[in-house]
Amino acid sequence: MEQSLIGVSQNIQRIRALIDQVADTGLNTIIYGETGVGKELIVQCLYQKSNRVGKPFVKVNCAALPDTLLESEMFGYEQGAFTGADRRKRGKFEQAHGGVLFLDEIGDMSLPLQSKLLHVLQGGDFTPLGSERAVTTDTWVIAATNHELEEDMQKGEFREDLYYRLSTIKIYIEPLRNRTEDIPHLIEHYIKEYSSMFGDKKLQYPGKNTVAKMSTYRWPGNVRELQNVLKRIMILGEGEETIDDLLRTNIHPQSSPEFQAVGARPSIPVDLWGINGDKTPNLSSLSLKKVRKQALDRVEKEVISYVLEKTGWNRSKASKILNISYKTLLYKIKDLDIDQPPDVTD
Numbered sequence: 001m002e003q004s005l006i007g008v009s010q011n012i013q014r015i016r017a018l019i020d021q022v023a024d025t026g027l028n029t030i031i032y033g034e035t036g037v038g039k040e041l042i043v044q045c046l047y048q049k050s051n052r053v054g055k056p057f058v059k060v061n062c063a064a065l066p067d068t069l070l071e072s073e074m075f076g077y078e079q080g081a082f083t084g085a086d087r088r089k090r091g092k093f094e095q096a097h098g099g100v101l102f103l104d105e106i107g108d109m110s111l112p113l114q115s116k117l118l119h120v121l122q123g124g125d126f127t128p129l130g131s132e133r134a135v136t137t138d139t140w141v142i143a144a145t146n147h148e149l150e151e152d153m154q155k156g157e158f159r160e161d162l163y164y165r166l167s168t169i170k171i172y173i174e175p176l177r178n179r180t181e182d183i184p185h186l187i188e189h190y191i192k193e194y195s196s197m198f199g200d201k202k203l204q205y206p207g208k209n210t211v212a213k214m215s216t217y218r219w220p221g222n223v224r225e226l227q228n229v230l231k232r233i234m235i236l237g238e239g240e241e242t243i244d245d246l247l248r249t250n251i252h253p254q255s256s257p258e259f260q261a262v263g264a265r266p267s268i269p270v271d272l273w274g275i276n277g278d279k280t281p282n283l284s285s286l287s288l289k290k291v292r293k294q295a296l297d298r299v300e301k302e303v304i305s306y307v308l309e310k311t312g313w314n315r316s317k318a319s320k321i322l323n324i325s326y327k328t329l330l331y332k333i334k335d336l337d338i339d340q341p342p343d344v345t346d
Helices: 010-022 039-049 067-075 111-123 149-154 160-166 180-197 208-216 222-236 243-248 257-262 288-310 315-322 326-335
Strands: 029-032 057-061 100-104 140-145 169-172
Touching: 010 039, 010 169, 029 039, 039 057, 039 100, 039 140, 057 067, 067 111, 111 160, 149 160, 180 208, 180 222, 208 222, 208 243, 222 243, 288 315, 288 326, 315 326
Parallel strands: 029 140, 029 169, 057 100, 100 140
Antiparallel strands: none
């Protein structure tokens, strides 16, 4: 079944045009966007419009496997290469020969594996574990990430040469809150899809008031969250739970058990003019970009400090609540100059 991008926003229209332009080029492509915006759908659209359609489409989730398993998954191995390797196994690169290899969550790939991936992209060949024979591959590599890879490069967490090798074509899909005009079209599309999916089951459909409220909701979980809310309405109805309550339970991390454990989110006032203690801005040096960064740093510092305080400076737990990697949290603590209380020990 051919996939299609749903929406009328300028962002979606630009992406459709870009897909038509690059689908047959085979140029390495990277797709950016928050979790849940539909990055994999764009990959499927590229594949279906390319001259590789019908050939292998292989997906690798770079965040789902530890390095040792991910390497063998991507490049394969020979019999006897390691304990338990009782037969030869083709890696994903070899399986995707002639087709598409989709590297999901590329921003979570370790630096050593990034180096090996770069070698394949540069030379078009690789050597399976335990083998002396190089394997040549003709594979269209498409990657996706919710990371800001430019920031990761500055932190030394992503190779600059790999970034430029991967990002010949860059596609950015905006979060749903920035393209609210797409929401009614998505609701209509998924109502039709779920009506067919659930068959003879008695379904309940959202009314005009519900659709109107869904169209103005910010959807922090993006399209994936909208899908889940719509399924719940269609299967269970709203019942005693109003649409306001239903959407409220889906707002940001306070609905997660981890966040409930540390208490409600703090209120964070941001005085853009008073970031540096000034009551009025100096027009000669006013920079919107600088103000934005200072405001963001202040908000991040207050949120991270709050979560660290509530978790007793348990960085592992705090990183899970904040939905960032442990390494990123340590970087933020240092970069934002967040001081550890003297009564807390590592």
